[in-house]
Amino acid sequence: MSLLTISNLTKKFGNFTALDGLNMEVEKGEIYGFIGPNGAGKSTTIRVLLGMLKATSGRAQIFGKDVWKNAVDIHRKISYVPGDVKLWPNLTGGEVIDMFVRLHGGRADHRRSELMERFDFDPSKKCRTYSKGNRQKVALIAAFCVHAELYILDEPTSGLDPLMESVFQDCVQELKQEGKSILLSSHILSEVEKLCDRVGIIRQGSMIESGTLEELRHLRGTNLSVETREPATFLEQMEGVHDIKKNGHTLSLQVDQEAMEQVMKQLSSLGIISLESRPPTLEDLFMRHYHHKEKLQSGGGS
Template sequence: MSQLIVDDLTKKFGNFTALDSLKMEVDKGEVYGFIGPNGAGKSTTIRILLGMLKPSSGEAKIFGKDAWRDAVEIHKRISYVPGDVNLWPNLTGGEVIDLFAKLGGGADINKRNELIERFDFDPSKKCRTYSKGNRQKVALIAAFCTHSDLYILDEPTSGLDPLMETVFQECVLEVKREGKSVLLSSHILSEVEKLCDRVGIIRQGRLIESGTLQELRHLTRTNLLVETREPAAKLKELEGVYDIRRRGRSLSMQVDAGALEAVMRYLSALGIISLESSPPTLEDLFMRHYENTDRQRSGSEA
């Protein structure tokens, strides 16, 4: 069952089209990664989902309700964490957490106190004294201590150190186990890779690819590091082999998924002394996809 549905969503600012017939769905109990470069349309999409912007056409629905018309009702069941949190300077962190929690329908006090401890956060200080990382902690604690059904997280770990990023990841997996849904917009691709069931890649206001990480692996290359008894003189001539480099006695390369069998057959005939293989990362996928779409565009324009 879809908790969030975006269908043919378009948003124009004058002559500029920020979103162009965007389609996206987030299911119940799913963590959906929403990635793309700056200016791709991620923030515009999130503002429409929060009822802050009205779409030019198309629709955005959360819990079956219209994100613009029913924003007040929807906000009772969602938690939102932006990438840059602004707080009231004269309130303490604890007071702001309690205020946010009340606006979100009330907090689980035990969960609130547990999260304050896990995030190593001092709630007694005035907000004007907090670093960016501590301001993020206020929003994260407030979000995860409320009884929300959907969490919209826009660059939520901005300013957090690696230890706190791990705590955040644990919190996301906990709400997922409870059957809650998460829309995670992040530029930290390793974070998306660890947490997300599906990923949507947005570019120039359009969702250009969507699917599970396994489904999107076809866009990436496997990294190989190999040493052979005989020199691999004809490796450059093989289809689907890229970025060949010598590392001591070994050769490193990237190989398309469809070319792996032929490459391994060739290397085996030379006598493999050592072989290391590492799976493609989401960052590889991301960069490769843009490389491919740029190539296709320049080819169609030629």
Template sequence: MSVLKTTNLIKRFGAFTALDGVNIEVNEGEVYGFIGPNGAGKSTTIRLLLGILKATEGEARIFGMDVWEDAVDIHKRIAYVPGDVNLWPNLTGGEVIDLFVKLRGSNNKSRREELIKKFDLDPSKKCRTYSKGNRQKVALISAFSSDADLYILDEPTSGLDPLMERVFQECVLEAKSTGKSVILSSHILSEVERLCDKVGIIRQGKMIETGTLNELRHLTRTSLAVETKQPLINLNEMRGVHGVEKKDRALSFQVDAEELDNVIKYVSRFGILSLVSTPPTLEDLFMRHYEGAGKTPKAGVGGAK
């Protein structure tokens, strides 16, 4: 069952088109990874979903309701965590968590205490004393303490250390196991790869690839390292083979998914002594899409603007 669906979503700011026909669908119990570099349109899309911005054209619905017309009713059932959390400086972290949880009509004290312990937060401190990471913890504890049906997370682990990132991932998987849905905008590709059932890649306001990780991996290259009894010749002349390099007695190279069978058959003629295959990662797919885009993102892939 579809929880969130956008159809041909377009957003213009004057002559600038920020979103150009964005289609996203998130089903019940599904974690959807939304990735792209700075300026690609991720945060603009999320603001439209939250009813903060109004679409120029197209439609966005959550729980079957229009995100602009029915924003108040939708917000009763969603939890949102931005990448840069601003809190009331004179309230303690615990007071902010209680306020957010009560606003959503929840009152699960044991869940609140469990998450405060998991995220290693001191709830008695004033928010003005918190680091960026601790402010994120307050927002995440508030979100996962509430009984939301959909979590909209925009760079939620920004400022968290690796240990706390792991706690966050556990919370997402726990929410998913109870049938909740999540849309996760993240620049940490390993996080997306671990958590997400489906991935959408956005570039310059357009969705350029959408599908499950297994579906998208067909579009990438598998890395192979092979050692043979006889010298392996003319490998670089084979269709679908890229970046042949000699390392000690082995050859390493990449193969397009559709040519993998032919390449393995060819290599086997030379007597395989060892063969190491590394499956394509989400980062491989992401970088491949951006190689020809005029601008390649840095190793971290960029934020979520």
């Protein structure tokens, strides 16, 4: 069942179109990764979902309710973490966390202390003394203290060190085990790859690809690194072969699934000395989409 649904969503600022017919669904109990470069429309989408911006056209619903008309009701069951956290400078971190939890209708309990310990956070200091990473911890601890049905996380690990990123990932996995739903907007592709059940790639306000990681990898193929006795001079002409890099008789290339058998036959005829393969990463998928689109816009082939 879809907890969050976006249909043909458009948002214009004057003559600029920030969102252009965007479609997206987040199912109950899943972690959905929302990726794209700065300016792609991720934060605009999230502001529409939070009822902070009114869409120009299209539909956005959470829990079956319109996000603009029913923002107050929706907010009772969601928890949000922004990527750039602003805090009251004269309050302590602990005071801010308690206030956020009370505003959501809850109260601080043992979960607060547990999260502070896990995130190695000192709640007694004034917020004006906090680094960006510590300000982010305030928002994360407050968000995870709240008993919500949907967590909307917009670049949530911005400013965190790798150890704290790992703690964050553990917390998200625990929420999923509790049946919660998470919309995770991130530019850290390894984080999305590790956590998310499905991924949507946004470009210039439109969803250019979405699906499970396995579905996206099926479209992408496999990365090969191969050393042959004889030089390979034919690969550039083969269909389904991309991003060829040569270093003597050693090649790195990306091969679509349907072309793999023919490519391997040709490489075998040259005498394979060593061969290494790996599945594509989310970054491979991401860059492939963008490079392909840029070639088309510049008049080049695919």
